[in-house]
Amino acid sequence: MAKIYYEQDADLEILKEKTIAVIGYGSQGSAQANNMKDSGLKVIIGLRPEGASAERAKQDGFEVFPISEAAAKADIIHVLIPDEVQADVYNSEIAQQLKPGKALGFSHGFNIRFKQIVPPNFVDIIMIAPKGPGLIVRKLYKEGFGVPALIAVEQDYTGKAKQIALGMAKAIGSTKVGVIETTFAEECETDLFGEQVDLCGGVTELIKASFETLVEAGYQHEIAYFETLHELKLIVDLIYSRGLYGMWSAVSNTAKYGGLTRGKKIVSKASRRSMKKILEYVKSGKFAEEWMKENKKGRPKLNALLEQEKGHLIEKVGKEIRKMAGIEK
Numbered sequence: 001m002a003k004i005y006y007e008q009d010a011d012l013e014i015l016k017e018k019t020i021a022v023i024g025y026g027s028q029g030s031a032q033a034n035n036m037k038d039s040g041l042k043v044i045i046g047l048r049p050e051g052a053s054a055e056r057a058k059q060d061g062f063e064v065f066p067i068s069e070a071a072a073k074a075d076i077i078h079v080l081i082p083d084e085v086q087a088d089v090y091n092s093e094i095a096q097q098l099k100p101g102k103a104l105g106f107s108h109g110f111n112i113r114f115k116q117i118v119p120p121n122f123v124d125i126i127m128i129a130p131k132g133p134g135l136i137v138r139k140l141y142k143e144g145f146g147v148p149a150l151i152a153v154e155q156d157y158t159g160k161a162k163q164i165a166l167g168m169a170k171a172i173g174s175t176k177v178g179v180i181e182t183t184f185a186e187e188c189e190t191d192l193f194g195e196q197v198d199l200c201g202g203v204t205e206l207i208k209a210s211f212e213t214l215v216e217a218g219y220q221h222e223i224a225y226f227e228t229l230h231e232l233k234l235i236v237d238l239i240y241s242r243g244l245y246g247m248w249s250a251v252s253n254t255a256k257y258g259g260l261t262r263g264k265k266i267v268s269k270a271s272r273r274s275m276k277k278i279l280e281y282v283k284s285g286k287f288a289e290e291w292m293k294e295n296k297k298g299r300p301k302l303n304a305l306l307e308q309e310k311g312h313l314i315e316k317v318g319k320e321i322r323k324m325a326g327i328e329k
């Protein structure tokens with residue numbers, strides 16, 4: 001059973017004298033910075049001066065500095081820019097500003113786990129990763145609540161790294177609901193696996209394949225859309241709130257029997273073998289290498305695949321239906 005930390009396990013006192021530089025003011029950056037500021041911590045923002053977020057951060061009442069200056073002023077440098085640019089920014093703006101006893105913070109383990117960033121041995125390396133998008137991290141905090149978070153310590157130079165991470169998690173609102181300790185490797189490997197196999201990659205292919213099967217068999221596009229995409233949300237909502245058995249209890253006996261006898265023909269032994277291979281590819285660092293190479297080339301493969309997805313028939317049908325049903329404004 002994972003160890004879960006709550007309010008009484010974390011203390012903001014350890015952060016009271018410290019300056020936290022949040023690098024980046026996007027989804028996570030703006031949410032975490034505002035929550036920590038409202039929790040009474042000293043937070044400054046590091047951004048490219050010409051970037052679009054600088055004005056927003058100033059309007060929200062923050063002092064904004066160029067990234068290297070913010071890193072120089074800070075005791076804790078919390079890196080919340082996109083993962084694929086972190087290494088370049090770290091090397092050019094942050095590395096020279098590290099002094100013994102400073103802390104480097106992340107919300108995802110990618111760059112540390114795959115050694116895109118290799119910090120010196122005299123800093124703490126910590127992770128505070130809220131398990132939710134920035135908008136929700138901010139919204140729930142304002143409602144006096146929080147989203148669950150993961151914390152991890154990769155390097156504990158000061159001997160206080162875990163208490164610092166827990167303090168930041170508390171300031172973000174997460175100890176109100178529960179903070180789980182993990183490692184950079186576990187967080188990163190499971191995150192990449194999940195988004196590739198299940199959450200993003202697996203589910204979109206399942207939707208497209210089942211939709212195409214119905215359309216090719218001559219059924220109306222709209223009927224196929226409702227059946228293979230729209231209703232998926234209703235089923236996932238049931239699973240989310242009641243578990244698998246709770247979902248089975250809520251559907252018809254015909255659906256129970258059909259689903260339970262046919263599911264394994266779709267996610268077959270071959271699919272499970274593919275999952276294992278994908279996990280091995282992630283763990284070996286080969287996926288990270290492939291993705292960083294793709295970035296260096298300007299993401300030609302990603303852009304082509306996104307264009308293809310945009311042009312899929314299910315997108316055209318979906319746009320009409322979502323408008324009709326008032327789902328998409």
Ligand code: NAD
Pocket residue numbers: 024025026027028029047048051052053079080081082083085089106107108129130131132133134
């Ligand atoms: P984002 O894309 O919203 O970040 C945008 C910010 O980064 C902006 O302020 C932008 O000015 C700055 N930025 C972009 N490119 C830059 C560059 N080349 N140099 C300097 N600054 C640059 O990022 P995000 O989605 O908030 O992700 C930040 C971190 O949080 C990542 O490590 C991500 O994995 C992690 N994370 C994100 C979420 C999420 O819901 N988005 C959830 C959990 C963890």
Ligand code: MG
Pocket residue numbers: 191192195
């Ligand atoms: Mg993910």
